[in-house]
Amino acid sequence: MTLKARVIPCLDVKDGRVVKGVSFVNLVDAGDPVESAKAYDAAGADELCFLDITASSDNRDTIFDVVARTAEHCFMPLTVGGGVRAIADIRKLLLAGADKVSINSAAVKDPDFVAEAADKFGNQCIVVSIDSKKVSKEGEEDRWEIFTHGGRQATGIDAVAFAEKMVERGAGELLLTSMDRDGQKGGYDIALTRTIADRVPVPVIASGGVGNLDHLVEGIRDGHATAVLAASIFHFGTYTVGEAKRYMADHGIAMRLD
């Protein structure tokens, strides 16, 4: 008896519709988020994640409707992120039916926002989403830097130090996305995942780069993540969530197969 590793399908949502970008460009419209959520619920997903990728501009309120409709139909834990900048945003998402809210650029801009959010709603519902790229050269010690604006803007902030700081401020979980790997299908940045997972006391979700089921196994076994997030391999039907979980169980990872 032990806590099971989680498989979390992630749906990128824009204007209330599902999209998946390759390294966050070339978006392809691929469906209704609520229908996808129901399908993942039925398939045994351990959690679901919505990232509202256009939350910063128009049609911001569409996500609240998507979350509310999803919560009507799905009895699975739901994390929602994208454009979360104010306490009021978090409250609205939680009231709509989100269980956890992920904070990304607002945490970079103002780390105290994370502290305020954690104080208000509890650490357990505050996920800090960290987008980083490897910036060290060949032969140098590994170093990763935080990037914002969908990976286009460097910040000069060290990803490992930032992760530790976010946990101090009250993040209950970290969602680590490697922007180099995202959409490339070559696997997670295992060194990044393990470096941070081994340093922080909170759970870490590995994200960015899954192309096959071995990558999921590596995220948990080698990256020391407690959950693995993937989008396109599930979304385009390459593998089902059930296949992924059975594969991971066959490779020695404790999974929920109810």
Add this chain to the structure above:
Amino acid sequence: MRVAIIDYGSGNLRSATKAFERAAREASIEAEIDLTDRPERVASADRVVLPGVGAYADCRRGLDAAGGMTEALREAIELGGRPFLGICVGMQLMSSRGLEKTVTAGLDWIPGDVVPMQPGDPALKIPQIGWNTLTLHREHPLFSGIPTGDGGLHAYFVHSYHLQAENPDDVVATVDYGGPTTAFVARDNKAGAQFHPEKSQMLGLALITNFLRWKP
């Protein structure tokens, strides 16, 4: 039958409401699920659910701020003997005291303190987030027909604290997280789940159905 789910500004109540509605519908139980912030609706309800996410002290404050809610709970549950289910921090509030951030008095239905989890294995993360199985320590009507133990169904947990009950008999189920951790408590007409039945799919719907049928 009317089931009051207490709305005191604590987090995600939509899922709880929807899960109770679905459980009632699927089991053909006539139940009005009444998400309410009105103490008089709680005092007169047939069954009462106290959800809760966030910090113990904040939740207690929220309950006290809903003028007369604590008194309504005492009337319906302590005097009226009607079935009560606490969920997550709602379950923790059944304790004598919460020791999260500061010392806060609870409803004192289950003697004991809510303390930080200290898993024996330092590699285990806090909070415990995710799915785990339960060890049942005694029979309880709310677990009727629910497979527990190693090969049993999973429950969804998100917590950093747990209720350390003084009376072992109050602990119906534990979860193994680097040592036994309180997962479900019960005494008389009062029960509480540290996990989230409304998120726990098969186990959760079965437990909610059992709660709707419970005649303590």
